[in-house]
Amino acid sequence: MSTPEVKDTPFVVAGREFRTRLIVGTGKYKDNPTMVAAIRASGAEMVTVAVRRVDLDRTREEGILHHLDPGEFLLLPNTAGCYTAEDAIRYARLARAAGFTEWLKLEIIGDQATLLPDTHATIEAARILVAEGFKVMAYTNEDLIAALRLEDAGCVAVMPLASPIGSGLGLVNPYYIREIKRRLSVPVIVDAGVGTASDACVTMEQGVDGVLMNTAIAAAEDPVAMGHAMRLAIQAGRLAYLAGRMASREIAVPSSPTQGMLGS
Amino acid sequence: MTQPPRITVLLNGKKRDVPSGLTVAELLESLGLNPALVVVERNREILDRSRYPEVLVEAGDALELVHFVGGG
Numbered sequence: 377m378s379t380p381e382v383k384d385t386p387f388v389v390a391g392r393e394f395r396t397r398l399i400v401g402t403g404k405y406k407d408n409p410t411m412v413a414a415i416r417a418s419g420a421e422m423v424t425v426a427v428r429r430v431d432l433d434r435t436r437e438e439g440i441l442h443h444l445d446p447g448e449f450l451l452l453p454n455t456a457g458c459y460t461a462e463d464a465i466r467y468a469r470l471a472r473a474a475g476f477t478e479w480l481k482l483e484i485i486g487d488q489a490t491l492l493p494d495t496h497a498t499i500e501a502a503r504i505l506v507a508e509g510f511k512v513m514a515y516t517n518e519d520l521i522a523a524l525r526l527e528d529a530g531c532v533a534v535m536p537l538a539s540p541i542g543s544g545l546g547l548v549n550p551y552y553i554r555e556i557k558r559r560l561s562v563p564v565i566v567d568a569g570v571g572t573a574s575d576a577c578v579t580m581e582q583g584v585d586g587v588l589m590n591t592a593i594a595a596a597e598d599p600v601a602m603g604h605a606m607r608l609a610i611q612a613g614r615l616a617y618l619a620g621r622m623a624s625r626e627i628a629v630p631s632s633p634t635q636g637m638l639g640s
Numbered sequence: 641m642t643q644p645p646r647i648t649v650l651l652n653g654k655k656r657d658v659p660s661g662l663t664v665a666e667l668l669e670s671l672g673l674n675p676a677l678v679v680v681e682r683n684r685e686i687l688d689r690s691r692y693p694e695v696l697v698e699a700g701d702a703l704e705l706v707h708f709v710g711g712g
Contacts, residue, residue: 441707470686
């Protein structure tokens with residue numbers, strides 16, 4: 377399928393250009409071959425991974441690098457599961473040692489029930505990690521002030537949520553997301569909450585630079601098909617944004633001429 | 641031949657007895673782990689991979705062996 381030639385700015389994060397505006401996670405897949413096939417179908421170049429203890433009770437190594445080639449995908453380690461700046465910094469350093477990569481998805485959770493981010497701790501950790509040379513992509517909520525502070529802290533991308541992690545509720549606050557996009561210079565990537573292709577499309581229509589998702593693909597009945605659907609949705613949403621949508625109004629306006637009707 | 645004395649370490653949060661005089665590289669090998677894919681944190685300090693063959697595991701060490709897994 378060819379995409380019409382529409383003038384777009386390249387998607388660049390920390391000086392690296394990406395062909396796709398979709399970033400995907402690698403968690404929650406039923407098996408590794410499905411994960412790899414779904415990621416390939418999505419067209420994502422950057423994929424998130426988590427840092428965890430090796431399970432010493434298992435005989436077989438379950439590390440994800442047995443299945444994902446870092447030559448094919450840019451690994452974006454996360455600090456998922458961390459509740460303090462101190463923990464997140466510890467995980468970030470381990471991730472850098474594990475992956476020889478400065479890229480980091482900084483995520484600090486503030487509440488176990490909603491998994492909403494602790495933006496205060498995230499800003500604090502971002503400052504320290506940026507000073508240590510990390511390329512910090514910070515997960516945050518749809519709060520403009522937190523987003524501005526994260527940009528000020530030197531984050532290479534700011535990643536407000538569409539809705540809570542794993543909820544699949546879609547974009548609940550398009551106004552705030554647009555406001556964040558308007559005000560920041562670094563890329564704004566909406567991370568978490570997308571449930572299906574229409575959510576991804578609507579999110580991209582807000583003009584954000586990209587979308588990061590995991591569960592929407594991994595928990596679909598057919599993750600490979602959903603990966604492909606997401607690839608198209610991201611493209612469609614971006615094109616619609618660039619095309620400039622019509623003004624919406626609450627009254628009907630006929631599409632066909634009102635003149636020239638037959639006489640009765 | 642006598643067995644080498646054993647020491648107790650904290651490995652990924654669990655107490656475990658290992659032979660004394662073991663290097664980190666030998667420990668990983670004994671666990672069937674590929675040192676290129678595992679990061680070792682020893683007493684809260686990340687151990688440079690190039691030092692795995694020379695650093696000895698000592699009694700009371702708190703060792704964390706971590707790697708990348710699927711995540712979002």
